[in-house]
Amino acid sequence: xxxxxxxILVVDDDADILEVLKIILDSAGYSTASxxxxxxxxxxxxxFKPDLILLDVLLSGEDGRVICRNLKxxxxxxxxxxxxxxxxxxxxxxxxxxxxxxxxxxPFDVDPFLDRIAALF
Amino acid sequence: xxxxxKILFPFIVFLMVLTGAFIFLIILVGTIGADARKTVLTAxxxxxxxxRIGLLRQQTSLSLLSFQNTGNDxxxxxxxxxxxxxxxxxxxxxxxxxxxxxxxxxxxxxxxxESSILERIKILEAISSGNYADASRRFSIWEVKNDNNxxxxxxxxxxxxxxxxxxxxxxxxxLRMIQVSGVIMAAMAAVLIALLYLYLxxxxxxxxxxxxxxxxxxxxxxxxxEFHIKSSDELGSLALKLQAMALNLKKYHAxxxxxxxxxxxxxxxxxxxxAQKDDFMSIASHELKTPVTSLKVYLHIxxxxxxxxxxxxxxxxxxxxxxxxxxxxxxxxxxLDVTRLQAGKxxxxxxxxxxxxxxSERVDVxxxxxxxxxxxxxVRLRRKVKGDADRISQVVDNLISNAVKYxxxxxxxxxxxxxxxxxxxxxxxxxxxGIGRNHHEKIFNRFYRVTNRNQKTFPGLGIGLYLSRQIIxxxxxxxxxxSEKGKGAAFFFTIxxxxxxxxx
Numbered sequence: 333x334x335x336x337x338x339x340i341l342v343v344d345d346d347a348d349i350l351e352v353l354k355i356i357l358d359s360a361g362y363s364t365a366s367x368x369x370x371x372x373x374x375x376x377x378x379x380f381k382p383d384l385i386l387l388d389v390l391l392s393g394e395d396g397r398v399i400c401r402n403l404k405x406x407x408x409x410x411x412x413x414x415x416x417x418x419x420x421x422x423x424x425x426x427x428x429x430x431x432x433x434x435x436x437x438x439p440f441d442v443d444p445f446l447d448r449i450a451a452l453f
Numbered sequence: 454x455x456x457x458x459k460i461l462f463p464f465i466v467f468l469m470v471l472t473g474a475f476i477f478l479i480i481l482v483g484t485i486g487a488d489a490r491k492t493v494l495t496a497x498x499x500x501x502x503x504x505r506i507g508l509l510r511q512q513t514s515l516s517l518l519s520f521q522n523t524g525n526d527x528x529x530x531x532x533x534x535x536x537x538x539x540x541x542x543x544x545x546x547x548x549x550x551x552x553x554x555x556x557x558x559x560x561x562x563x564x565x566x567e568s569s570i571l572e573r574i575k576i577l578e579a580i581s582s583g584n585y586a587d588a589s590r591r592f593s594i595w596e597v598k599n600d601n602n603x604x605x606x607x608x609x610x611x612x613x614x615x616x617x618x619x620x621x622x623x624x625x626x627x628l629r630m631i632q633v634s635g636v637i638m639a640a641m642a643a644v645l646i647a648l649l650y651l652y653l654x655x656x657x658x659x660x661x662x663x664x665x666x667x668x669x670x671x672x673x674x675x676x677x678x679e680f681h682i683k684s685s686d687e688l689g690s691l692a693l694k695l696q697a698m699a700l701n702l703k704k705y706h707a708x709x710x711x712x713x714x715x716x717x718x719x720x721x722x723x724x725x726x727x728a729q730k731d732d733f734m735s736i737a738s739h740e741l742k743t744p745v746t747s748l749k750v751y752l753h754i755x756x757x758x759x760x761x762x763x764x765x766x767x768x769x770x771x772x773x774x775x776x777x778x779x780x781x782x783x784x785x786x787x788x789l790d791v792t793r794l795q796a797g798k799x800x801x802x803x804x805x806x807x808x809x810x811x812x813s814e815r816v817d818v819x820x821x822x823x824x825x826x827x828x829x830x831x832v833r834l835r836r837k838v839k840g841d842a843d844r845i846s847q848v849v850d851n852l853i854s855n856a857v858k859y860x861x862x863x864x865x866x867x868x869x870x871x872x873x874x875x876x877x878x879x880x881x882x883x884x885x886x887g888i889g890r891n892h893h894e895k896i897f898n899r900f901y902r903v904t905n906r907n908q909k910t911f912p913g914l915g916i917g918l919y920l921s922r923q924i925i926x927x928x929x930x931x932x933x934x935x936s937e938k939g940k941g942a943a944f945f946f947t948i949x950x951x952x953x954x955x956x957x
Binding site: 346348349353355420422438440 | 739742743744746747748749750753757782789793800
């Protein structure tokens, strides 16, 4: 029996990034959903029930790190791993206090990126 | 008048007044004092002689009585002798009498004395002629005359005693006067000294104090001190010079102030500009990263598509695109690094490092990339250093890539790691175009590039060496160049050794 596809929720306010992430994740055999802002994330987490969330740090509106902390507080969402993305390398130093599970710097090479995600499952 | 004259003049006056007063006092004591003393002494002498005369007078009277009773001639001889003695004393006494009353009293005594002597002679004549009745009558007369004479002597002596007392009183008054004048002189000297002090204060102390206050005010930046010194001495001219200086300083200060303000404005502007530039670079490089991320993903997809479709002929184009995207990524990363270093926000993860493996790994990478250069690696290192592996690797990479970029294919590139006393030294030597001495320090400035019209230009932003040096400085190390134009270049940097006690 074919294993169930892992579900990844991708959060970024840049439509181009959302698109390319969706392409490579889909082609790598994941099921993906996307959100552009905080309020969407909480809805999508409930409806889509992701196994992993890829969360951009600098979002317009609610900051990605705040969303991460809220998710890690909620009893129904704290078990979901969260990997944060940012073009600012120094952001990696701040994510620990928001309980994120990892950090990937933009721009990234596709193969190491996919290896990193595969390692989580 | 000069200050010297102003000080000397009152001093001389002071000394002259004091000396004059002293001499005056000495003369006063010497003359009047001596006069008074002489008067007293004379009076005493007169008194003593008068008393002797008085004694002789009494002896004479007694002798005459004895002669009358006994008729013995020796009494007559005594009387004769006494008269001569009295006469002698009178001649001695006369010139001593200082005043008119004294002389009158003495003359009265002389007259009565002579009169009594005459009477006595007449008595003696009556006795010798045997006329005893006449002698007896004359004796009674002589007694009266003798009494008168004695009274005159007493008057004279009383008067003389009185003048002696007066002279003593004068003498005492003189002594008191001398004492009082001594006290007055001391008081005068005190007053003179006080006046002298006030004078010197006015002439020297007050002007000097005013000048000093003016100088203080000037040093506090008040350059228009007003002077009340109007004297024509050195202090007056100093005041005028100080005033002139104050005016000059004021002008100079005002000029300087506006100059400083101008420079401050310029500096502020240039700082603002720098800050804007840094902000711009931070935002720009961040914004560039998003499209680069997309590009990389699409390149990846294209690569997979080419693999699947078998159109491998396009692959070499894709490799070129990937190279260029890689270059753009490195440039963006470099720019971001510069911005972060400027803002002091570059994170360093300091750990004990094996410098040998970092350097040899980089050399291995370049052996593959740049097959046209001959790489030589000399490593002699026993200890670990303290540092951020990625950043040190970045520095080594930068130095080797520069060596490759600025030296001709086929030439050697020697990379060495050596032991120092407290730190390890890494060296990268090439045999390329070299760097002129005038550029040695400038090449470490950000965005500095050696440009030469006759020389081929090399691509780059001019941030590699700047970043490298800043990274090494953050490791408490040093980075420098040893090179001459046309003779290749050698770059060295040091990294302190790791100690177990070190704070990481």
